Amino acid sequence: MQPIQEAQQTVGNGMKTIQVRVNGKIAKKEVPIRMLLVDFIREELALTGTHVGCSVEGRCGACTIVLNGDAVKSCLMLAVQADGADIMTVEGLGTTDKLHPIQQGFWEKHGLQCGFCTPGMMMSVYNLLKTTRHPSIDEIRDALVGNLCRCTGYEHIIQAVQYAADQVAAMSKEERDEIFSY
Template identity: 55%
Template sequence: MKAEVSITINGIAYSRTIPIRMLLVDFIRYEAGLTGTHVGCTFEGVCGACTVHLDGDAIKACLMLAVQADGRSVTTVEGLAKGNELHPLQVAFNQHHALQCGFCTSGMLMSSLDLIEKNPELSEETVRHGLVGNICRCAGYANIVDAILDVAQERGS
């Protein structure tokens, strides 16, 4: 069975006819061609590599059907930079060596942004708690937490 959907991703509307069982993460990667959103745990909702924002909230795109996002607005990691200007979180991750292979990074960035935007005060503890749904296998978490706290401080958290 198929359905017509229109999902806005990073400000661009993608109208497609898709199988109703298609996951949002597959729509993002294969229909929109935005492969910065990763799949790490084969759709179990554990690793956080597929994290995107849906209408301003961080969600795991492997746990949602694309038809559920019809008419809604998604932001992926590709939507963070403004042209050649990286988002402050991307700059901080680079400066703090908060990534190695980079596989988790897009999800980490999207979860971090959600944390910063929704919490007026961030401590190391709240950042670590906020990232429980994002797994990093190689860079460790200390530098990621430092990068997030840096940006939060600059924003007055």
């Protein structure tokens, strides 16, 4: 992907114009300078898969996204800090016609119950599987350390990640590059 330029325009009354690429699409918006990135994603872009669970304290991981290739908690960033960034939310993983292996793993291995934590879990897993083809259980647990689930007890989540890792490992390099393009 081509890097996008930062908007670099401050508008009066505490507003700033920012430009980001989210799930492959450019978005340019005027936002309050104190708006959290999670609120920008949910309210301005209507991408509600990114959840807010801990009252924006960075404790639960439900708001995890991929920003410039790294998993980050979007409740701990201002939208203006993301100006010029490439962002992927859970909506960018797969489609209804073709699930991403991570989504397929959570489906096949029952890695969710209520589903509230699932988007953040999936984005943390995306970050892991992008760089680690055959993660150990300890590596999976380390990747998910900032994501809380109050329903499943994590065993099914770990099985879902192992399933996804096996699916990714069986892909060609071109297929892997396509699904891990962020």
